[in-house]
Amino acid sequence: MANGSQYDILIVGAGAAGLMATTFAGRGAGQTANVAAVDGAKHIGAKILVAGGGRCNVTHEVVTPQDFAGSKRNQIAKVLKTFGADDTVEFFAGLGVKLKREDTGKLFPTTDRAKTVLDALLSAVDRANATVLNEHRVTKVSRSGDGFTVRTEQGDLQASKLILATGGKSLPKTGSDGLAYGFAISLGHTLTKTTPALVPLVLPDGHWLTRLSGLTTDVELAVASSTGKILHRQSGSLLMTHFGLSGPAAMDISRHWIAANLADPGSHLLINFLPGKSFDQIESELVALTESHGGAGITSVLYDYVLRRLAHTLVAEGAGVEPTTAMAQLSKPQRRAVVKALTALPVPVVRDRGYLFAEVTAGGVPLSEIDLSTMESRKCPGLYLCGEILDVDGRIGGYNFQWAWASGRLAGLSAAIG
Ligand SMILES: Cc1cc2nc3c(=O)[nH]c(=O)nc-3n(C[C@H](O)[C@H](O)[C@H](O)COP(=O)(O)OP(=O)(O)OC[C@H]3O[C@@H](n4cnc5c(N)ncnc54)[C@H](O)[C@@H]3O)c2cc1C
CATH class of the missing domain: 3.50.50.60 (FAD/NAD(P)-binding domain)
Known part of the structure; x- marks a missing residue:
């Protein structure tokens, strides 16, 4: 008592x-x-x-x-x-x-x-x-x-x-x-x-994705092991910020990225800007579009897939391809680099933002x-x-x-x- x-x-x-x-x-x-x-x-x-x-x-x-x-x-x-x-x-x-x-x-x-x-x-x-x-x-x-x-x-x-x-x-x-x-x-x-956990993720200073600060888009994020095995997937909205990645998708996957990196420092994060679509699907669509719209620029074709601001940057920075290149002028490796940037872009997360x-x-x-x-x-x-x-x-x-x-x-x- x-x-x-x-x-x-x-x-x-x-x-x-x-x-x-x-x-x-x-x-x-x-x-x-x-x-x-x-x-x-x-x-x-x-x-x-x-x-x-x-x-x-x-x-x-x-x-x-x-x-x-x-x-x-x-x-x-x-x-x-x-x-x-x-x-x-x-x-x-x-x-x-x-x-x-x-x-x-x-x-x-x-x-x-x-x-x-x-x-x-x-x-x-x-x-x-x-x-x-x-x-x-x-x-x-x-x-x-x-x-x-x-x-x-x-x-x-x-x-x-x-x-x-x-x-x-x-x-x-x-x-x-x-x-x-x-x-x-x-x-x-x-x-x-x-x-x-539920923490934003930081990219290297000045990484090109940070220049898209303020952009929000639906994505599928994946944590892959150093051997490429997909350990965890997460769909949702991604927010680009001046330091890196935030928004529900990045926050939700953060604990999985952290856990994977503790066990295997070669683990990495991949962004699919076309949730539910695979590399092979998008590659065949771009091959078909090259046949029907060979004169169209690759960036303008991507306007049908992702936000305009993102399309330009993904082609230039993500794929390393000149954004005005006509579809018919894209080499196969260039086309595949664009598809990879769209569906499995590796992002070099350096750390999480910590308990604060x-x-x-x-x-x-x-x-x-x-x-x-x-x-x-x-x-x-x-x-x-x-x-x-x-x-x-x-x-x-x-x-x-x-x-x-x-x-x-x-x-x-x-x-x-x-
Ligand atoms: C910014 C933010 C937004 C969030 N939004 C949501 C949301 O909308 N929905 C949701 O589901 N979850 C949300 N969360 C998560 C959620 O707040 C926590 O999961 C939840 O509060 C955990 O409850 P808890 O009581 O276990 O711990 P806490 O809420 O952390 O409470 C622990 C308490 O213990 C006290 N304490 C700790 N150590 C000592 C000590 N030594 N002596 C005396 N007292 C001590 C602390 O002062 C604190 O009051 C959010 C978290 C944050 C940080």
Whole structure:
């Protein structure tokens, strides 16, 4: 039972997963229990507020384990099925937050304001008879008897049960700086290698694609091994920037490019500017067009395939062919160079933009160390983990929050009734 610094359930981290865990721990534990979340941040919920460009993409209409990477998909599925996208919609409706579906399938609050989501979560915590203590940065967590001692900058707190919801390392100024991985390790866990994910990719200074800054186009990206084996494909919108590649397609594939390069530094990224079309298909189309329109310039022919600004640059820089060359004058190697630039352009990514620009962290505590029916640690009884600290990362579209809601709810509820 509680006194000032003694808690039945203490949640470390009051982000998306932590607020959800706190709400469900409070609801499940009943009026007499002492449930609180501690967070180092002065203002709670910074990451929720910046999410989805300030609109907060709360979830996606269809969420499947295939939308995630990291731990095994069947492990991720076990948690997702306890609280799906429909449950998220119903949960937020119960808090007075209506969600709307956009054409992409992403769900946002009808207010288009992330603050609506954060305010609702904070009032849910309040109504669940739980509290959030801000400016309580935790520096150490240790076992004491059957419970835990949590060292904060404001003094030590005791807890019978502990939930770690401290996030990863992305956007560290919001408070998730990775220190808390050490808490999980000190309580017996391991960590799969952490890297930025959902992060823009950097090209060499002055690379010709950076001169197309501002251009957005649908592409298929592929990560190929040094032997040319395709390891991962990703379709979506690509944004050229002054430093390299951004937009959903580049962000989604970034974790796969990073993982491939750690294992095999010869791995590389290929862009297909004609998603769904192969080298052979486009080559035969250009051969046919040479017969019917031999006098047409190659660049103007490509206007039917890609944006004009892109056509010119792809021919000149991507294929190394004079852009005004008539179709009939193209040598076979030149024609094939154009087709390659269109369908499998190798791009020399030099690095990712790092945690300052990453939306999430890949890697973390592996799900194999968690009882997935409760989110309780298999290494340390009484400890629960949820959210991004775990080795699960979703693609762009509301999947990361869905993981936070589902795993946070399960951890909170289980800690309350376990
Ligand atoms: C710019 C941006 C936009 C995004 N947009 C979306 C989106 O629209 N949809 C989507 O699904 N996902 C989005 N994401 C990803 C999503 O925000 C995260 O996956 C999600 O917030 C993870 O929730 P979490 O609670 O696990 O971690 P966090 O939200 O990172 O919360 C962890 C909390 O723990 C606290 N903490 C950490 N260490 C300590 C410590 N030592 N002591 C005390 N407190 C500590 C932190 O202050 C923080 O409040 C976005 C991310 C970014 C960076």
